[in-house]
Amino acid sequence: MEKHKNLSIFVPHEGCPNQCSFCDQKKISGTQNPPSPDYVTQLCEEFLPNDAEKGASYEIAFFGGSFTAINRQYMLELLQAAYPFVKTGRARGIRVSTRPDAISREILDILKRYGVTAIELGAQSMQDHVLKVNMRGHTVADVYSASRLIKEYGFSLGLQMMPGLYGRDDYMQYAVDTAEKFIEIKPDTVRIYPTLILKDTLLESLYQKGMYTPLTVQQAVEICAVLVKMFNRENIKIIKLGLHADTGLEDSLVAGPYHPAMKELVHSHIMLEKFTQSLECMPHGDYVICVNSRKHSQATGQKKSNIVVLAQRGYNVTIKDDNSLTGDNYTIIKEGEKQCI
Numbered sequence: 001m002e003k004h005k006n007l008s009i010f011v012p013h014e015g016c017p018n019q020c021s022f023c024d025q026k027k028i029s030g031t032q033n034p035p036s037p038d039y040v041t042q043l044c045e046e047f048l049p050n051d052a053e054k055g056a057s058y059e060i061a062f063f064g065g066s067f068t069a070i071n072r073q074y075m076l077e078l079l080q081a082a083y084p085f086v087k088t089g090r091a092r093g094i095r096v097s098t099r100p101d102a103i104s105r106e107i108l109d110i111l112k113r114y115g116v117t118a119i120e121l122g123a124q125s126m127q128d129h130v131l132k133v134n135m136r137g138h139t140v141a142d143v144y145s146a147s148r149l150i151k152e153y154g155f156s157l158g159l160q161m162m163p164g165l166y167g168r169d170d171y172m173q174y175a176v177d178t179a180e181k182f183i184e185i186k187p188d189t190v191r192i193y194p195t196l197i198l199k200d201t202l203l204e205s206l207y208q209k210g211m212y213t214p215l216t217v218q219q220a221v222e223i224c225a226v227l228v229k230m231f232n233r234e235n236i237k238i239i240k241l242g243l244h245a246d247t248g249l250e251d252s253l254v255a256g257p258y259h260p261a262m263k264e265l266v267h268s269h270i271m272l273e274k275f276t277q278s279l280e281c282m283p284h285g286d287y288v289i290c291v292n293s294r295k296h297s298q299a300t301g302q303k304k305s306n307i308v309v310l311a312q313r314g315y316n317v318t319i320k321d322d323n324s325l326t327g328d329n330y331t332i333i334k335e336g337e338k339q340c341i
């Protein structure tokens with residue numbers, strides 16, 4: 001089966017009544033103008049495959065703003081432009097992102113009618129205090145009730161969270177709290193976006209006044225590693241980890257844990273933890289760790305960081321490829337001995 005692909009269409013800041021502390025959607029999306037229905041049709045014509053078999057891998061994704069809070073007529077026009085491509089099988093469905101307080105039965109009826117299959121909620125945090133001081137304008141109760149309704153209607157539910165938001169210093173604990181509450185809700189997918197400070201946002205002014213300290217890249221990696229393990233244990237699919245590199249974002253970034261390969265760093269950190277755990281009960285010395293070749297760079301770490309850390313702990317490790325190993329499996333061999341550990 002072909003890999004899942006999104007045809008992403010950004011609807012920047014359209015209809016959003018809020019100004020969340022971290023948000024400048026226009027810069028994140030790199031798009032200034034809202035897309036017209038004609039533009040949606042043109043984009044779908046151009047990028048969606050012509051046959052239904054290939055179309056089954058595609059979703060048309062309206063991202064960026066609060067899709068279900070935009071002007072109703074405009075929302076309908078966008079859906080009407082996209083829906084024919086779902087009906088003819090050129091896409092398997094439509095995915096939208098929105099605010100938790102912009103979901104009702106009436107809205108879900110409309111989305112169902114126009115081929116929407118997945119709804120993502122920008123929950124961001126499951127602490128009311130954090131939501132309040134970041135000017136989110138919705139509550140944790142809104143996340144619970146919107147999620148319940150979305151699941152009741154049979155849509156795929158996605159939840160987004162932002163570790164490192166302003167409002168609490170114990171970043172790790174409150175990220176874990178939020179993840180635990182997500183797990184209670186049982187979404188199909190999650191996105192994890194460590195909080196970044198963008199120009200002309202409330203977070204920027206708090207940061208300039210010394211009232212907010214963002215996560216470092218290393219802290220974000222450690223927190224995300226814990227979250228990834230929690231969601232993996234529950235079979236909740238993580239569809240995004242960190243914002244993707246784009247010029248709009250890099251131009252407006254003031255501070256925060258931005259790294260173009262955040263996901264890779266997190267997975268590499270998880271591998272380091274596993275290697276450390278396995279090696280801890282063994283004598284210091286020289287070891288070979290075998291992994292599938294696709295995991296080689298994660299096992300080694302960026303700029304060989306995992307190798308360096310393990311050496312500091314007394315283990316001189318060489319990473320070798322062994323494609324008989326699958327997934328994240330690995331074997332450890334003590335140099336000079338034949339036996340696998």
Ligand code: SF4
Pocket residue numbers: 013016017018019020023024025064065066099122136
């Ligand atoms: S609700 Fe969404 S689009 Fe509106 S300001 Fe907040 S993050 Fe940005």
